[in-house]
Amino acid sequence: MLDTLGSFIGPLITTGLMVLLAKYIDETKYRVIFFVAGLVGFITILITGLFVVERKGDNVSTAFKFDFTIFKGKFLLFFIVMLIFTLGNSSDAFLILRARSVGVSSAMIPIIIAMFNLFYALLSVPSGVLSDKIGRVNVIKIGWLIYAVTYIGFALARVPWHIWVLYAIYGIYYSTTEGVAKSLVAHLVDENNRGTAFGLYNASIGILALPASFIAGYLWDKVTPSAPFYFGAVCSILAVIFITIFKIEK
Numbered sequence: 001m002l003d004t005l006g007s008f009i010g011p012l013i014t015t016g017l018m019v020l021l022a023k024y025i026d027e028t029k030y031r032v033i034f035f036v037a038g039l040v041g042f043i044t045i046l047i048t049g050l051f052v053v054e055r056k057g058d059n060v061s062t063a064f065k066f067d068f069t070i071f072k073g074k075f076l077l078f079f080i081v082m083l084i085f086t087l088g089n090s091s092d093a094f095l096i097l098r099a100r101s102v103g104v105s106s107a108m109i110p111i112i113i114a115m116f117n118l119f120y121a122l123l124s125v126p127s128g129v130l131s132d133k134i135g136r137v138n139v140i141k142i143g144w145l146i147y148a149v150t151y152i153g154f155a156l157a158r159v160p161w162h163i164w165v166l167y168a169i170y171g172i173y174y175s176t177t178e179g180v181a182k183s184l185v186a187h188l189v190d191e192n193n194r195g196t197a198f199g200l201y202n203a204s205i206g207i208l209a210l211p212a213s214f215i216a217g218y219l220w221d222k223v224t225p226s227a228p229f230y231f232g233a234v235c236s237i238l239a240v241i242f243i244t245i246f247k248i249e250k
Contacts, residue, residue, distance in 0.1 A: 004121035004174075010037075011114035018107060070196055075188040077246040079204065081239050082181075085144060086208040088151075088235025090216035094228055095170070098154050099163045101225055108160075112167050119171025120178075127175045128183070136184040137249040143176030144240050148233040155229035184249065 014033055021029040096109055104112065131139040150173060153166045182198070189197040216228035 001121045001124040004117050004124065008114050008117040008121055011110035011117070014110040015107070015114070018110070070189060070193045070200070073188075074246075074248050075185070075197060078184065078188060078243070078248050079200065081243045081246065081248070082201065083204060083208060084242060085235055085239035086205050087212050087215070088232035089147075089205075089209075089212055090228055090232060091209065091213045094213075094216050094220070095154060095167070097220070098157065098225065098229070099160075099167075102157050102159060102163060104160045104163050112164060115164070116167040116171045116174075119168050120174040123172055123175035124179055128179055130176075131180045131183065135249050136180050136187070137243060139176050139180050140184065141240050141243060143173050143180070144236045144243075146173040146176065148236040148240075151229040151233040151236070155226035155233075188248070 013036070017033050017036065018029065021032055024032075099109060099112065100106070127139060127143075146169060150166055150170045153162065153169070157163055157166060182201070185197050185201050186194055215231065219227035219231055
């Protein structure tokens with residue numbers, strides 16, 4: 001929640017800078033915005049380096065050893081399901097392209113993203129609480145179904161207000177999956193393998209982002225701008241089906 005609140009404030013700052021720099025040409029305007037963003041990032045590095053002290057555990061070994069036993073049981077099944085879902089989870093840049101294609105102005109994009117992050121941040125804690133009550137997998141399934149509905153909505157969107165509503169719903173999807181999925185990973189593996197599991201989880205998402213976005217771009221250009229979103233919705237529904245069949249959660 002706290003991490004995403006920063007992502008809510010950031011686009012508002014961006015919008016404010018765009019208003020303040022409205023009289024300048026786009027090249028100068030965007031250079032200033034990226035400079036400010038880079039400066040903020042540099043400040044966080046200084047704070048981390050000077051004030052954050054890591055608490056080291058007992059019997060910490062610096063030797064790297066990959067434990068292949070992690071590829072077994074429930075974690076492997078969840079890993080496979082995540083690959084299916086991620087194949088349809090193309091870059092969010094396509095959402096911005098879709099917003100522009102239905103008439104949303106460039107100046108409104110940061111505000112829409114801020115609204116999305118606000119929904120994401122405010123609902124993250126309730127989603128975590130809900131996962132404690134009904135199970136992490138059930139909350140993830142809810143999130144993936146919301147994703148499917150949202151992507152179908154983006155496929156069918158025709159006017160700017162559709163985009164505003166869909167981005168708000170998209171924030172709900174993020175709140176039900178991002179933190180909850182990582183929590184599930186932590187509970188599917190032994191404590192000694194959690195770092196490796198998180199690495200594999202994030203690596204798989206990062207690696208599949210390329211083919212997912214390539215497929216989305218191809219569908220956008222060769223079929224229709226709506227096609228990538230239908231494809232993403234289908235992958236999400238398939239992931240829900242498989243995670244239900246596999247009975248992943250302990």
